[in-house]
Amino acid sequence: MSQVKPLLFAIPMKDPSISKSRLSMVLDDRSRREFALAMFERTLDVVANAADDSAVLVITESRQVEAICKARGFNTLVEDRAEGINEAARKAASWAAANGFERMAILPMDLPLLSSADLVYLQNLVLPRGHVALCESVDGGTNCLMVSPPDAMKFQYGEGSFRAHRLEAMRNGLVCHILRDSNIRFDLDSAEHLQEFSQIASRDKHS
Numbered sequence: 001m002s003q004v005k006p007l008l009f010a011i012p013m014k015d016p017s018i019s020k021s022r023l024s025m026v027l028d029d030r031s032r033r034e035f036a037l038a039m040f041e042r043t044l045d046v047v048a049n050a051a052d053d054s055a056v057l058v059i060t061e062s063r064q065v066e067a068i069c070k071a072r073g074f075n076t077l078v079e080d081r082a083e084g085i086n087e088a089a090r091k092a093a094s095w096a097a098a099n100g101f102e103r104m105a106i107l108p109m110d111l112p113l114l115s116s117a118d119l120v121y122l123q124n125l126v127l128p129r130g131h132v133a134l135c136e137s138v139d140g141g142t143n144c145l146m147v148s149p150p151d152a153m154k155f156q157y158g159e160g161s162f163r164a165h166r167l168e169a170m171r172n173g174l175v176c177h178i179l180r181d182s183n184i185r186f187d188l189d190s191a192e193h194l195q196e197f198s199q200i201a202s203r204d205k206h207s
Contacts, residue, residue, distance in 0.1 A: 007123055008055055008101040009047055010092040012085050013040055013109050015062040040109040044072060050119035057095060059088040089155040096150035103127055104150035108143060113183040122146065132169045135179035136162040137187055144184050
């Protein structure tokens, strides 16, 4: 009998060349690509400090990202660019279920305040089978989706995904819990977010 594993962290990552398109008003193409890679590698560093390598899966269309993950010992799934984040999440859920994980937490790669303590909190969260936990982003998206079992629902990423995921969970008879973690809520997906983060970083530096 295969060993049951508690939690898989799944991280979707676009090709860096097309990541962070909403920042094109303040960053040129090269700067956006470098910024996306820096955010992604920071997320990998934080996850690596809190989770075993085997409990991390990166879903990407980029061979560059795949190489970064392989060098770190993380699992990867390579997808076609046209498939999109919902298909990436579905593939991650199938992989998690097939590899014996009880739960899966999908995290974006652009959470600048994410800490090891946040991930330990998620690891220790009691989420029985048939339950879902969601953390809303500042603009109504979904910055963390934990589901037990991993393939219990259809993913609804896109504009207003937090509400869409709650409705989807209810349609599937799943019990929904709201996560109120301010670090996970904050992402870098717009010029306004970038400016706010710069102010936060400046305050922290001088505190």
